[in-house]
Amino acid sequence: xxxxxxxxxxxxxxxxxxxxxxxxxxxxxxxxxxxxxxxxxxxxxxxxxxxxxxxxxxxxxxxxxxxxxxxxxxxxxxxxxxxxxxxxxxxxxxxxxxxxxxxxxxxxxxxxxx
Amino acid sequence: xxxxxxxxxxxxxxxxxxxxxxxxxxxxxxxxxxxxxxxxxxxxxxxxxxxxxxxxxxxxxxxxxxxxxxxxxxxxxxxxxxxxxxxxxxxxxxxxxxxxxxxxxxxxxxxxxxx
Numbered sequence: 001x002x003x004x005x006x007x008x009x010x011x012x013x014x015x016x017x018x019x020x021x022x023x024x025x026x027x028x029x030x031x032x033x034x035x036x037x038x039x040x041x042x043x044x045x046x047x048x049x050x051x052x053x054x055x056x057x058x059x060x061x062x063x064x065x066x067x068x069x070x071x072x073x074x075x076x077x078x079x080x081x082x083x084x085x086x087x088x089x090x091x092x093x094x095x096x097x098x099x100x101x102x103x104x105x106x107x108x109x110x111x112x113x114x
Numbered sequence: 115x116x117x118x119x120x121x122x123x124x125x126x127x128x129x130x131x132x133x134x135x136x137x138x139x140x141x142x143x144x145x146x147x148x149x150x151x152x153x154x155x156x157x158x159x160x161x162x163x164x165x166x167x168x169x170x171x172x173x174x175x176x177x178x179x180x181x182x183x184x185x186x187x188x189x190x191x192x193x194x195x196x197x198x199x200x201x202x203x204x205x206x207x208x209x210x211x212x213x214x215x216x217x218x219x220x221x222x223x224x225x226x227x228x229x
Contacts, residue, residue: 004156035217043203045157045220091156101147101170102218104156 002027002094004105012111013082020067021077021108023092032096034075036066039089039107048090051075082112116140118221120206126227132194135224139188139208147218148181148191151203160204163189196228 003026013019025034036048051059051066059066067076079086089109093102119138127133139146144165149157160179162170165186174181178197183189193200203225207218 037220043223043225045205045207047217047219050217093156101149101159101162102157104158106154106156 002029002032002096002100002103004092004094004103006092006105006108008108009106010109010111012113015084015112015114016081018078018080019082019110021079021090021092021110023075023077023105025073025075025092025094027073027094027096029096032094034066034068035093035095035102036064036075036077037091037093037104038086039091041088045091049077079110082110084112084114086110087112118206118208118219120204120221120224122224123222124225124227126229127196129198129228130195132192133196133226134193135191135204135206135226137189137191137206137221139206140219143208143210143219144186145209145211145216146183146189147207147209148189149205149207151205151223153202157203157205160191193226196226198228201226201228 005024032053034051038046049059049061049064051068058068063080065078089107091104091107093104095102121136146163148160151157160174161181163183166183181191203223205223206221209216209218
């Protein structure tokens with residue numbers, strides 16, 4: 001069975017600073033995908049970034065990058081130059097290539113202050 | 115930009131009543147998912163459709179929940195009778211394929227309160 005662990009219930013950062021949100025995973029599948037989603041207080045889930053297990057390079061999308069360490073089974077999200085609008089809940093999720101639904105972690109609440 | 119539509123956005127119902135949620139995925143998306151998210155937790159899958167077929171409903175409480183996607187497009191999730199523990203956000207998502215590398219697009223959700 002697949003599992004996602006997010007150990008940081010809450011993180012606090014000031015505007016323009018970088019922040020790392022931790023995610024570790026457990027899976028027995030050799031092929032899998034890792035996702036990060038942002039959920040503002042309004043409730044919608046916004047896709048941020050994807051990393052495939054066979055991707056050689058760490059994924060980047062604008063201010064978001066994924067620090068993928070396969071041997072350690074970690075997939076941390078790095079947000080550079082935080083903005084007030086980044087305040088939200090962040091979820092790490094995993095799926096296998098066979099097409100099962102996403103398995104989510106419990107999430108990390110990020111608060112950005114000015 | 116195409117979006118996943120859900121209605122209603124908010125629903126308050128009394129326990130033992132029936133309630134239904136509707137989802138219209140992005141056009142062309144064959145795979146549709148219903149997730150339930152309890153406050154403070156991550157979403158958990160209730161049911162997954164590939165076109166009109168159910169591919170995973172192992173976590174769906176079938177004694178009270180039902181889901182259908184008759185024409186392989188929009189979908190309805192029903193709860194009858196609703197219980198207090200059903201209070202949660204119900205999220206619908208769709209993707210082009212059921213392959214794990216495809217991004218899932220989420221709708222705005224239906225926030226259900228059972229009193």
